[in-house]
Amino acid sequence: MSLTKFMAATSMATMLMSGAAFAQSTLVYCSEGSPEGFDAALYTSGTTFDASSKPLYNRLVEFDVGTTNVIPGLAESWEVSEDGTEFTFKLREGVKFHSNDMFTPSRDFNADDVIYTFMRQLETEGSWEYFNAMSMPDLVESIEKVDDMTVKFKLTRAEAPFVANLAMDFASIQSAEYGAAMEEAGTPEMLNQQPIGTGPFEFVAYQKDAVIRYAANENYWMDGVPKVDNLVFAITPDASVRYQKVQAGECHVMPYPNPADVEAMRAAEDVNLMEQEGLNVGYLAYNTQMPPFDNPKVRKALNMAIDKQAIIDVVFQGAGQIAKNPLPPTMWSYNDAVEDDPFDPDAAKAMLEEEGVTDLDLKIWAMPVQRPYNPNARRMAELMQEDFANIGVNVEIVSYEWGEYLDRSKAMDRDGAVLLGWTGDNGDPDNFLAVLLGCDAVGGSNRAQWCHEPFNDLVTQAKTGSQEDRAKLYEEAQVIFKEQAPWATIAHSVVFMPMRPEVEGYVMDPLGGHYFNEVGLAE
Amino acid sequence: MLRYILSRLLTFIPTFIGVCIISFAFIRVLPGDPIIVMAGERGVSDERYQELVEQFGFDRPVVVQFWDFFTGVLQGDLGTSYVTKRPVWDEFFSLFPATLELSLVAIILAIALGIPAGVIAAVNRGKFFDRALMSTALVGYSMPIFWWALLLIIVFSGNLGWPPVSDLIDLLYYFEAETGFMLIDSLLSGQEGACKSAVRHLILPSFVLATVPLAVIARQTRSAMLEVLGEDYIRTARAKGLAPARVNGVHALRNAMIPVITVIGLSVGTLLAGAILTETIFSWPGIGKWMVDSIFRRDYPVVQGGLLMVALFVMVVNLIVDLLYGLINPKIRKR
Incomplete structure (x- = not known):
């Protein structure tokens, strides 16, 4: 299981350690706060999305990181009807869900997972805040499974931004099988605590207010992604302390620096500072x-x-x-x-x-x-x-x-x-x-x-x-x-993003998310 | 002694009910509707608002809401967090050991340094050592914790690179929590260097947290000692020709301890309050940050449950302190 994988990777990493407080194949992100949970559809905060939907899940369509453009994700392509009210998505073949102690998927991702993901937000009671805030219940008339690999959304009116909504965190695709298994076991909250997704990283463990551990998903559908073996979120609420940790080499990347520290960061040799206008x-x-x-x-x-x-x-x-x-x-x-x-x-x-x-x-x-x-x-x-x-x-x-x-x-x-x-x-x-x-x-x-x-x-x-x-x-x-x-x-x-010089390939997201899918570490 | 314990326990009950009422009322007195705060700029539709009102039970009379909370508490059910949707009880016990560990180490540090400092200052009253110690204590007492913590981090972790900046333990070590106390868990894990790493991570936060109680204990010990040193029996003991160390350490200190123990008991409350700031700065995963976040989010169950548990803890500690008086001074338990 993922824990042993993580342990193996860490002990390897320990041997490779070279004076730094962590190993080269482990990317440490000093995040600003604790996630509220890992089932992103229940929440609205960016801190939660960074820790849940971004590393662990995929959506039918994704934002092309660095822009606000929408590109194919778990859907390879989509078509819009003449009148703009029907959206048909062709799904990607061979996408595998993660597994954990309680669950091993018996099949690849298919249309049932898409139906499950959206129907639970449409039909079951729960705090699907973002889904509601984006008026999805009024907008979506029906979701149909055309065949195993095709799904059709019918809308109540023409609404082009709908596709962009599907790239949002609440639209992260859940496993219908996992949902059913946990429902049967009487522990539906596991979807929120032991998340299973298709994303580039698998969930390993979360110690509340302290640290979240992820391991690379070896079966990820995109070749060569992710670029590190482990991803760690070291939860560090104080901005000055985050910066101290970056300088001390205790973490590689941090968000939200104190504006007062920005000048010093520009001058510092062991810190690269990226910046971008916020959305x-x-x-x-x-x-x-x-x-x-x-x-x-x-x-x-x-x-x-x-x-x-x-x-x-x-x-x-x-x-x-x-x-x-x-x-x-x-x-x-x-x-x-x-x-x-x-x-x-x-x-x-x-x-x-x-x-x-x-x-x-x-x-x-x-x-x-x-x-x-x-x-x-x-x-x-x-x-x-x-x-x-x-x-x-x-x-x-x-x-x-x-x-x-x-x-x-x-x-x-x-x-x-x-x-x-x-x-x-x-x-x-x-x-x-x-x-x-x-x-x-x-x-x-x-x-x-x-x-x-x-x-x-x-x-x-x-x-x-x-x-x-x-x-x-x-x-x-x-x-x-x-x-x-x-x-x-x-x-x-x-928005400023300070990071250590060995961090490679970090791209700032104009939507304010923090993605580590394609981030690597130089030797 | 048994009667003394029983009478102490009896006063516990009204205090407990009072604490329940206050913790329930406290967060509700603050302005701010939790649903609107949660929705933020995005807003919430009227239907959705009604649904949430029903879901959280705000449509029922306050008295009924309190009764639900109170009966829940008696059955060990503190409700479910609005935000994380997890039982408050579970969250509290996953976080409290870290706070307890930090506070315990801090108070031990404060006692171990504070009492000797106070005794030495009292014995050398008015001399350089006394003045230096007491003015240092005054500075320690009046220092804002967050500023002190950042200063120590910048000097010791940043410039000198000795202790780590924050967290419980190096990220490299990873094991299941057996007890929730990192010092014990790291020993049990059997991983080489884990315990050492945990200790290194404890140094700065526990010292920061110990600063205020240390100053208070040192000052209290000094003044209690001075009072006792002027008593007749001390003069008698000296006159008998007892060694000064024995006079000061046994005859004087034991009798000076009562007010010091009171101060130690009271500083548990201060310690938990200080822990909130210390934990935030050192990214220490205890209840401090959890409570503060919940107040901002108007997460009623967490705030009232957390407050209640902290208050209960302080009450228990003070009960223990009361019982300690009885042990140290037999006159008290006879009263």
């Missing part, structure tokens, strides 16, 4: 239903008064990039031709006067929590308060407990502009533009309460068609967004 956006959403903020020119004027560079320097301490579009720059269809509003307080003041707005009072809502797209909302609000004071706008900062904040900021008659943001789910522009700015989302995730027909039509039209056609529509939508200015787009975070 997120932080924004200030005006309530576009309340005068005078229903006037796009007033919103535009306010946007011109915000010194975004100061925010990047002070709030993000450099670990951020000015946002001009609601989409992050790593996403396909990002419109780089759009020009950001200039920072020009005088022009902004003149513009407000032109619109007859004087003595304007504005509440700015500041979140009480740190988020990737906004590490310190309070500080950000204070900077904006100064900026707005310069053009004669009087700002009051308000805040609520996080749950209250999320709830109250949805109100259609909300008084004030709200600081919030979004981290992408499936790498599809629809996930930003429709979810955050579509007419259907008013009173919900559309915190600007902004329903603008021309924009909404484009985004709705973009729900079908080829990626190329859709990209054109989204690019146009971004131009309208900029003209109408329902938000002040503030920043995208910049």
Whole structure:
């Protein structure tokens, strides 16, 4: 079984050890927290996905790591019907599931596993949070097994982003056989505690809050993957300690460094620092239903008064990039031709006067929590308060407990502009533009309460068609967004990944996941 | 003595009920709806919200929820975590040994260093050694734990490379947990060097955790000793011509121990609170981090169950301390 495999590999590794605290064929990742479990469909946090769906499972389609494009995974190919409501997937032959003490698969992966994976989320009670959050129950009408190696999804409406949803963590393919065996044994929770998948690594052991051990899946369907014998997650919640461990050689790769340490990391010889914009956006959403903020020119004027560079320097301490579009720059269809509003307080003041707005009072809502797209909302609000004071706008900062904040900021008659943001789910522009700015989302995730027909039509039209056609529509939508200015787009975070120089082939994932499938270690 | 023990045990019952109520109420007093916090920016539909409310039992009166919790506790059932979907009881006992091990080593360290330091300071009252020791103790007492821990890590692990930065043991060693105590498990595993590695990993965190109780114990021992050293019987003992070591070590110290033991008993509570920070910094897989995460996630069963168990532990330790008084000072158990 996998434990003995791991032991054999480790004792070999011990012999090869050369002064470092671990062996060359064992990749150690100092992760930031403990996974909530290993059945990814039950959870929504990236920390859990890094430890479960990424190393242990595959999906029908996968993200091409490093981009937000979708490529074949356990499905070799797929076809979409004319009307965009039927998706037929041709499955990959010869894919083997892992085995453990309790279970040895009797067959290769087939259509039954796909049906099982999705039907349990469609039909059984349980906290399938992400499946629900992505509206899958409303979207999927039926799932049919055409033959052993073909599965057809029928949707209730045309929805091109559906394929990207299938690359998400909740769509990780489970073994129907394992599920049935554990159900029969009365221990269905084993799917969550002793995971069985088809992924590049097999689960070995998890010691809560301390360490997760994985061994390479020798039967992995992709040749030459993975590139190390063992993968270890050393759970290290404190960012300074993670960095000390990288320097001491106790781990190879770490996520989420302290922004204050980044400069030292750039200079350090034994650390390579990678960086990329995060798939997120932080924004200030005006309530576009309340005068005078229903006037796009007033919103535009306010946007011109915000010194975004100061925010990047002070709030993000450099670990951020000015946002001009609601989409992050790593996403396909990002419109780089759009020009950001200039920072020009005088022009902004003149513009407000032109619109007859004087003595304007504005509440700015500041979140009480740190988020990737906004590490310190309070500080950000204070900077904006100064900026707005310069053009004669009087700002009051308000805040609520996080749950209250999320709830109250949805109100259609909300008084004030709200600081919030979004981290992408499936790498599809629809996930930003429709979810955050579509007419259907008013009173919900559309915190600007902004329903603008021309924009909404484009985004709705973009729900079908080829990626190329859709990209054109989204690019146009971004131009309208900029003209109408329902938000002040503030920043995208910049994500840093420090790693030791012997780490080879690490690719940063714009969706924020951490993949070790193709990561190797130099001798 | 039996009556003394029984009367102590009887006071246990109302305290226990009180602790149950407080741990149940504490997390509910905090603002924040666990379902909305869990959903985050993504939000949750009204139907789904209702489903979860029913699933978690929030639709029932608070009194009924408390009664369920209380009767559950009596049967050893602390409920199931909203987040991990595992029984709180299981999670607690998989994590608590690590906290206990760290705390035990820390308190032993604090006693072993603190009492001699206090005695030496008292005997050399006002001299350089006393002043140096006591000012060091004051610094140790007022140092923020997280800052102290990081400082030690940077100097000793980072610059000098002596002890490892964090974790229980080198990742190279891997064996099944028999007792949950890494020192014992590493010995039982029979793997060469495992125990040594476990000890090396314990040095920094236990020293950090021991710092505050060490300072408190040293200061308490000193002042108790000073008080006792002024007593008539000490003068008599000296006058008899007993060796100073015997006077200080036996006559004085034994009588000075009562307040010191009280302080040791009380510092168990401080120790568990300190463990939360220490564990987070040293990636020590104990209950500290588990509880803090759960508070942020509003994971009611874990917070109330964890609090209750920690409170119970502190109560048991204080009971033991009470019984120790009885052993040391016969006057107390007769009262």
